[in-house]
Amino acid sequence: MNTPYQLIRDMPYRYNADIGLAYSSPCRGVWNIVHYGTLVPQGHQIFVCPTSCLRGVVLTTAEMGREAMKKLSTITVGEDNILNGDMEEQLLHGTEKIINTLHERPRMVMIFTSCIHHFMAVNYQRVYRILRKEYPDIDFIDCYMDPIMRRTAPPDPSLRRQVLRVLKPAEHDSHRVSFVGNCYPMTEYCDLYVHLKRNGIEVSDLTTMKKYDEFKLMEQSCLNFTFNNAAAMAGRDLSIRLKQPEMKMRPTYFYDDIDADMQNASETLQIPDVSDEEKARLRKETEEAALRLREKLNGVPVSVDYTAVVRPLEFAVYLLEHGFNVESVLIDVITESEEVFRKLVEIKPDLKVYSSLGWNMRTADRTHEGKILAVGQKSAYFNNTNYFVNVVENAGMYGYRGILHLLGLMEEAFDSEKNMPVLIQEKGWGCRV
Amino acid sequence: MGVQSMRDWHTHVYTSTYTADVSGVCSAMYELGGMTVLHDPSGCNSTYTTHDEPRWYDSKSLMFVSGLDELTAVYGDDSVLINDVKKAAEDLKPRFITLCGASIPHIIAFDYRGTARLIEKETGIPVLPVATDGLKSYVSGVDLALREWIRRFADETEEPVKNCINLLGVTPIDFSGPANVKAMKKTFEDLGFTVNGCFAMEDSFENLTHAYRASVNVAVSSAGLKTARYMKARKNIPYVVGLPVGKYMAGRMADAILQAQEDGRNRTAFDERTEGDILVIGEEVYAKSMAEAVSRTGFAAGRGLAAAALWPDTDEGLDEDDLYDRVNRSQIVICDPLFFNVFADEKTKMIELPHEGYSGRIFRDRIPVFASGEFDAEAFIERGK
Numbered sequence: 036m037n038t039p040y041q042l043i044r045d046m047p048y049r050y051n052a053d054i055g056l057a058y059s060s061p062c063r064g065v066w067n068i069v070h071y072g073t074l075v076p077q078g079h080q081i082f083v084c085p086t087s088c089l090r091g092v093v094l095t096t097a098e099m100g101r102e103a104m105k106k107l108s109t110i111t112v113g114e115d116n117i118l119n120g121d122m123e124e125q126l127l128h129g130t131e132k133i134i135n136t137l138h139e140r141p142r143m144v145m146i147f148t149s150c151i152h153h154f155m156a157v158n159y160q161r162v163y164r165i166l167r168k169e170y171p172d173i174d175f176i177d178c179y180m181d182p183i184m185r186r187t188a189p190p191d192p193s194l195r196r197q198v199l200r201v202l203k204p205a206e207h208d209s210h211r212v213s214f215v216g217n218c219y220p221m222t223e224y225c226d227l228y229v230h231l232k233r234n235g236i237e238v239s240d241l242t243t244m245k246k247y248d249e250f251k252l253m254e255q256s257c258l259n260f261t262f263n264n265a266a267a268m269a270g271r272d273l274s275i276r277l278k279q280p281e282m283k284m285r286p287t288y289f290y291d292d293i294d295a296d297m298q299n300a301s302e303t304l305q306i307p308d309v310s311d312e313e314k315a316r317l318r319k320e321t322e323e324a325a326l327r328l329r330e331k332l333n334g335v336p337v338s339v340d341y342t343a344v345v346r347p348l349e350f351a352v353y354l355l356e357h358g359f360n361v362e363s364v365l366i367d368v369i370t371e372s373e374e375v376f377r378k379l380v381e382i383k384p385d386l387k388v389y390s391s392l393g394w395n396m397r398t399a400d401r402t403h404e405g406k407i408l409a410v411g412q413k414s415a416y417f418n419n420t421n422y423f424v425n426v427v428e429n430a431g432m433y434g435y436r437g438i439l440h441l442l443g444l445m446e447e448a449f450d451s452e453k454n455m456p457v458l459i460q461e462k463g464w465g466c467r468v
Numbered sequence: 469m470g471v472q473s474m475r476d477w478h479t480h481v482y483t484s485t486y487t488a489d490v491s492g493v494c495s496a497m498y499e500l501g502g503m504t505v506l507h508d509p510s511g512c513n514s515t516y517t518t519h520d521e522p523r524w525y526d527s528k529s530l531m532f533v534s535g536l537d538e539l540t541a542v543y544g545d546d547s548v549l550i551n552d553v554k555k556a557a558e559d560l561k562p563r564f565i566t567l568c569g570a571s572i573p574h575i576i577a578f579d580y581r582g583t584a585r586l587i588e589k590e591t592g593i594p595v596l597p598v599a600t601d602g603l604k605s606y607v608s609g610v611d612l613a614l615r616e617w618i619r620r621f622a623d624e625t626e627e628p629v630k631n632c633i634n635l636l637g638v639t640p641i642d643f644s645g646p647a648n649v650k651a652m653k654k655t656f657e658d659l660g661f662t663v664n665g666c667f668a669m670e671d672s673f674e675n676l677t678h679a680y681r682a683s684v685n686v687a688v689s690s691a692g693l694k695t696a697r698y699m700k701a702r703k704n705i706p707y708v709v710g711l712p713v714g715k716y717m718a719g720r721m722a723d724a725i726l727q728a729q730e731d732g733r734n735r736t737a738f739d740e741r742t743e744g745d746i747l748v749i750g751e752e753v754y755a756k757s758m759a760e761a762v763s764r765t766g767f768a769a770g771r772g773l774a775a776a777a778l779w780p781d782t783d784e785g786l787d788e789d790d791l792y793d794r795v796n797r798s799q800i801v802i803c804d805p806l807f808f809n810v811f812a813d814e815k816t817k818m819i820e821l822p823h824e825g826y827s828g829r830i831f832r833d834r835i836p837v838f839a840s841g842e843f844d845a846e847a848f849i850e851r852g853k
Contacts, residue, residue: 087571097830
């Protein structure tokens with residue numbers, strides 16, 4: 036039987052686990068497109084797909100509760116649509132029926148077409164043009180649940196871009212910026228947020244919005260910040276369409292990189308940089324926290340996965356350089372630079388690298404001898420441990436404050452067991468309507 | 469184009485959807501030691517394992533998605549799938565492989581039978597082609613998979629044994645955990661029958677190969693009907709359609725089975741009612757059996773009430789407008805709690821009976837043991853007072 040992991044020294048830098056038969060583990064914390072769509076205040080999602088595709092999005096929504104169900108409708112693609120070639124008519128008629136039946140008029144309607152629409156060459160833009168004329172008070176957005184296109188335009192980053200397509204060019208406000216493409220609010224555990232607020236800069240962030248008009252204020256932002264790769268398409272699109280520059284804040288664990296990005300942000304916004312005293316204080320606090328945690332763990336192994344932190348290899352480097360015993364990482368693709376990868380090969384050549392997607396993970400031995408601390412649901416599941424940090428996609432953490440908070444979560448997880456089988460099977464960690 | 473008054477089963481403003489044929493295939497084959505491969509880009513597999521499969525966390529049954537991508541589909545390059553399945557099969561050594569798929573293989577006319585034959589030739593492992601399309605409900609998928617399994621593995625040389633029955637169409641999608649299946653088996657055994665095979669929960673590959681020992685097949689859900697018809701055609705085994713929901717229905721089932729065994733004719737164990745003040749929504753055989761059981765209670769008889777069934781069409785599901793009308797014309801509706809938003813007001817009383825095929829895992833803990841002669845239909849319907 037194949038070993039379900041590789042040692043990092045045996046791996047190529049270019050690595051993608053999305054090849055061959057794929058396994059779906061019971062870990063469900065990562066958001067899917069439905070979760071992200073629910074962030075839009077006063078928005079309504081319409082999924083237009085065959086039954087097999089609808090099932091997942093409808094029940095994802097149902098699991099969020101009755102209020103969530105009011106924000107989603109469906110149009111089932113049937114054999115009759117394929118044979119009659121009436122996908123456009125069905126889409127139009129169904130959308131009209133939904134809008135005319137809803138108790139509350141949505142401000143935005145996100146219409147998700149699916150793989151089958153691409154293959155049937157459906158002219159959905161024609162339908163949207165008609166709908167926009169019929170309902171001028173509603174913003175219609177073309178969205179895509181088309182995993183068959185995932186190699187070139189994955190649905191999740193595509194949606195993070197599409198929901199912003201309603202924003203129009205507007206006069207920029209030098210005291211307003213946007214955080215783009217996040218799932219979680221970036222506030223107290225985000226250095227940038229703290230720094231911007233201190234300097235009188237307003238932050239528009241979809242994750243915290245309650246009203247559609249707040250959302251539209253994003254048009255006025257003079258700068259957009261992105262914090263992860265899934266937001267890249269959105270950031271680029273806004274920079275082209277609205278002439279809003281994009282600044283990529285690297286979700287890094289390297290102190291110099293944090294300082295450099297913060298300085299860059301400050302200069303661009305023409306506000307003072309974080310003071311040297313504050314940087315030194317934060318750096319010292321972070322170092323002390325890492326040291327304390329290392330001593331507490333006392334050699335207990337750590338496993339990190341990509342669902343919890345968007346740069347798992349980089350975080351592994353950080354932990355190893357601080358004396359932690361990082362035993363394994365779970366990744367399906369390498370998102371870090373080759374430099375980080377090579378560094379990891381050098382300092383921990385026997386690091387075990389698991390793919391969570393691989394078919395051989397279904398039969399992998401999930402027992403672990405002795406205690407292990409997992410950072411992320413997949414690490415917890417595959418190591419069968421109740422000692423784990425239950426967060427997804429950096430969970431609003433950035434910079435020194437982010438690292439400090441993450442180290443705190445690791446300490447908390449090390450001290451107290453969680454109900455891993457129950458927690459990891461909950462869909463869309465932290466997503467509420 | 470504008471708002472039309474045409475009937476539109478496609479659009480669901482508020483309601484959920486029944487699970488699809490692909491989940492049905494995976495669910496039916498789950499306990500038989502095979503490896504199910506779902507030919508699809510992605511998504512159907514996690515939907516199944518999250519919402520439709522209560523056994524996923526605690527077992528290691530093999531079910532994977534092929535990860536079909538745009539180029540492979542456009543080129544029609546089946547060798548990608550063949551090689552991927554071969555690689556996994558050589559390592560995991562499943563007893564057999566089931567190949568099913570969703571809408572994209574369907575519209576590009578993927579050749580299930582031919583591909584299955586090629587994989588089988590190269591691996592030496594039996595491969596069952598189950599040509600699902602992701603457009604139909606689980607009822608179709610369960611049934612196609614069970615029929616294909618029996619076609620391939622059941623020993624046709626065996627002869628029927630008196631009072632020996634098969635239960636067809638048994639998956640967690642309709643029956644949830646093992647409690648209902650165990651209770652259902654016990655009910656038939658208490659009625660004097662031997663349960664020869666339960667397709668396909670709480671049974672084994674070896675035992676199920678003796679399927680043709682049954683003198684009568686019992687389609688306890690509509691997901692067993694195609695298989696029942698197939699076995700009738702192959703070996704003239706008659707079938708009975710129905711579910712022992714409570715004592716009365718258990719008696720009706722016993723009578724029907726004995727009569728079918730005697731005269732070789734197929735039967736249903738319930739009366740067909742199209743209208744009633746009590747409405748049972750769910751899978752067809754369950755809903756009709758429950759409606760029959762409820763109609764025979766003192767509660768219903770004393771009030772002059774009758775119960776009727778409403779079930780999702782395999783191709784079209786439930787028409788939401790029709791559903792709304794039927795629900796709000798009724799006094800009592802027995803249904804999954806996720807139908808909550810169809811109820812216009814409190815005049816119509818809902819009695820909850822969750823169904824995994826509709827609401828998945830959400831209300832799993834609240835599913836009672838209903839597939840049993842010991843189910844108390846009287847007490848159950850009295851909740852509608």
